[in-house]
Amino acid sequence: MNKKGINSDFSLEFYLKHKREFINQALLTILSKFDNKRELISAMKYSLMANGKRLRPVLCIASAKCIAKPDEKFDDSIILPACAIEMIHTYSLIHDDLPAMDDDDLRRGKPTLHKKFSEATAILTGDALLTHAFYILSKPSLFPFKSLPSDVLLNIIGTISDAAGTNGMIEGQMLDMKAELISYQEKKSNQNIEFVEDKSSLMYLKKMHTLKTGEMIKASVEAGAIAARADKNQLNNLSCYAQNIGMAFQIADDILDIEGDSSVMGKSVGSDTANKKLTFPQLIGLDKSKKYAEELISNALEALETFGKKALPLQKIANYIIERKH
């Protein structure tokens, strides 16, 4: 079968479905180590198994596949890092939804954790998921998956904790909170800012997204690459891919808030505009935003060229990011 033949055989839908099932099963295996009757465990399960896209763990697995030998079965040894990343992503959503932060009542069509349980339980469940992510990476022998060497695991913990921490996701959320404060003050002063191509705001927006979502998407791809023992050059190419899709993902989100179908998305659209949220369409317009996202995806695909057909899942994911309907 030639390269083209393999390409046309590949179904992203099937690939994502298959990987999601694998990830969901592994998450349930990890949770099954706990007594299900405890409120903390129910709350962890409620959030973790809430039908997420699993984009980050899928990226982690697809990235490892890109480096591993073609006949190497790598999914089993990358599953703990993939699950740890999903746990950290879930904790960040729980804390972001809290009344003191974004104060959201719904997440993935279900009541947010603090609405379903309580605010205290939501804070502690977020803390628990974050802590448990590092636990499963440091005690892999307790779980029925193939393990990785200590130095590789330590490197992965370092990569993930860096991206999730003070110089990554958490600072991104700090910037997001501040942006909302600015936006609130603008609303209070009754200025009607419809469309401003403001370079300093654009820089702020890019920085915020790079930190808030970009760093963890990059860490997901890097964790897979590190697990599969990527060399420096391979790691750089995959990081470049990840940085580009991370930003494109956010722009696509902003566009969906304007053009999306709320029945497909399972949430209301137009809320960014209503809340005068800092978005790409608001700052550079809808057309320019779309072009920018396409440019980023093109950069991402270029960074994958060196990997040949092994990068097919990552290529398809890149396209899916700007073509998705939710």
Place this chain on the structure above:
Amino acid sequence: MNKKGINSDFSLEFYLKHKREFINQALLTILSKFDNKRELISAMKYSLMANGKRLRPVLCIASAKCIAKPDEKFDDSIILPACAIEMIHTYSLIHDDLPAMDDDDLRRGKPTLHKKFSEATAILTGDALLTHAFYILSKPSLFPFKSLPSDVLLNIIGTISDAAGTNGMIEGQMLDMKAELISYQEKKSNQNIEFVEDKSSLMYLKKMHTLKTGEMIKASVEAGAIAARADKNQLNNLSCYAQNIGMAFQIADDILDIEGDSSVMGKSVGSDTANKKLTFPQLIGLDKSKKYAEELISNALEALETFGKKALPLQKIANYIIERKH
């Protein structure tokens, strides 16, 4: 100098002062890697440098000393685990103080973090300290301290994340929240429970303290022992020591709330009684509580016997725990 001579020369006050300075300096070195102007960093510093007792990191250092060769300078390679433990302790205080949890306005005589900054900043600062604890343990080469081998660091991360997580500190806080709820319902139903020797309550109280504070005190001692390559027997003895002082520490806290001098403690006394909080004196009486604490300290000291004079700091700390005035 004979053993007795060394014993009588040892000043716990001097030892604690010296170690605290060392720990404070290391924490400042770790924080100095960040841009001081960022709100998140100011908030981390505000809480982390708020004149804590540093009991957990001191235990970590003293425990390593107990295993290391007499001439071995071990403080430098144990300082990152010691600081990580203090970061996790600090994050837990920040989240416990939040309005949705204990709703405290003061901590160590200063406004709590959410009062000084904001609730959102307090949630994120807690998250940041927890995440950064694992970052410094997984990227030790970024800091100017002697490092430990990867497998040892991974073992320490496993020990700490287990104690801080779903089966340790966080579940303890869940139980504490539930205990307050029970106590609140009792108050509402106007029952006047002054003194009840209730075995199920006592079991609940012990379990709550074991999880909420005991596990992290045990992990502090164990982390030091693991870093210094303790064998299984040595680790068991040190764990036994830690479990006993952990519970004694909590009983001493309950007693101080009745007998303590508020001017020495820097906080008001009698609040447990006023709030009808579940405490040892409330459940088994003051005298029995004191006897129980002494018994625990005696067990702790017995577990140290095998280490001879190298255990002197740990011995003195055990006594200090029930003799302290704040």
